[in-house]
Amino acid sequence: MLLALSATVIVIVALLWDLAWPPLKDAYERHRARRALVPASMDGYDPGRERRAEQRARELLCSCVNEEEWAMYRDLGFIRVWGSLAQGPARSGGGSGGERRPAPGAPYAYLVYPHKPIVAYLPQTRELLSEYCVEFPDETRPYGSARLPDSDDVLAKWMALTGDERRVIGLANLHLPGRQVDPKHVRRDLWRLAQWERARLERSSPSEGSVPAP
Amino acid sequence: MCPARPWPFAIIALTVRLLRMKPGHGEVLLAEGDVDVREDEERLVEEFRRQLDAGMWAAVPLQSVAGRREAVMVKTFDQVPREADRVIFFPRAAGGA
Numbered sequence: 001m002l003l004a005l006s007a008t009v010i011v012i013v014a015l016l017w018d019l020a021w022p023p024l025k026d027a028y029e030r031h032r033a034r035r036a037l038v039p040a041s042m043d044g045y046d047p048g049r050e051r052r053a054e055q056r057a058r059e060l061l062c063s064c065v066n067e068e069e070w071a072m073y074r075d076l077g078f079i080r081v082w083g084s085l086a087q088g089p090a091r092s093g094g095g096s097g098g099e100r101r102p103a104p105g106a107p108y109a110y111l112v113y114p115h116k117p118i119v120a121y122l123p124q125t126r127e128l129l130s131e132y133c134v135e136f137p138d139e140t141r142p143y144g145s146a147r148l149p150d151s152d153d154v155l156a157k158w159m160a161l162t163g164d165e166r167r168v169i170g171l172a173n174l175h176l177p178g179r180q181v182d183p184k185h186v187r188r189d190l191w192r193l194a195q196w197e198r199a200r201l202e203r204s205s206p207s208e209g210s211v212p213a214p
Numbered sequence: 215m216c217p218a219r220p221w222p223f224a225i226i227a228l229t230v231r232l233l234r235m236k237p238g239h240g241e242v243l244l245a246e247g248d249v250d251v252r253e254d255e256e257r258l259v260e261e262f263r264r265q266l267d268a269g270m271w272a273a274v275p276l277q278s279v280a281g282r283r284e285a286v287m288v289k290t291f292d293q294v295p296r297e298a299d300r301v302i303f304f305p306r307a308a309g310g311a
Contacts, residue, residue, distance in 0.1 A: 049238055056240025060233070060302075064275040066283045117310065133310035136235075140268075143238030148305070152235045156304040159273035159285035167287075173309035180311075 044144030057151035065158055076192055079154060081161045083108040089120040089129055090174060112157045114150035117180050126190050131179050132172035232261050234303040262291045270303040
């Protein structure tokens, strides 16, 4: 009788152990994970430092570009830079397989996004011409990364384009539109830009029926 | 309005600041000085050369006569326009993926 009772108890304990052990182990692991010290930075990345860096970069960008360009970046997240070369940028591909260019003198512009290729387009038709993949890597990697803050990247592109467009375009890798930046996204940005400019124009011009101040 | 925007009526800058973009930090002040003071100018020229030797590009943000802002890329300190109040160094461009 005693033997049978003992065997039953052992079986019950074994079964309970089998059932209870995994959740107990998980609970213990979770407890340890909660109490573990998390390092302040992973691979040198400190979100607070990056945020402060971006804030500084924004102030620098703001102090360098035109007021309209700054407002554009602040509101839309990109800057439009007008092209100044007599011969516009190359339109990669284009069906014939070769490089084609817009008519000489045709106005063209670039959309400058942070850490994305520069997108060349024709403002009149909103035709996307090409993507210019260009980076400004700081190989000294002061905090483990060669990547400038977003606004510094935009400012570097803006300075390079307004200061020496031919050189930066010559150094960039030319690609078809859509290789990295979704053309739908760019077209939507161009539409947003048009809306933004219209609203800005309306704000700056006196409304109908208003009487100018004497 | 941008608080860091320089005074719009400044014609001749009193001092020139050399700034460098830095990952994880934003811009860093490398040197500052009056180009009319010989010691300051020498220090500025030396720092300018050091940055270019390190492979940086140098640009001077300016305001054109028409009021538009643009940058001028410079390769020597002599090329820095007289009215410039700062030179910004940034890593040279490289073709991306």
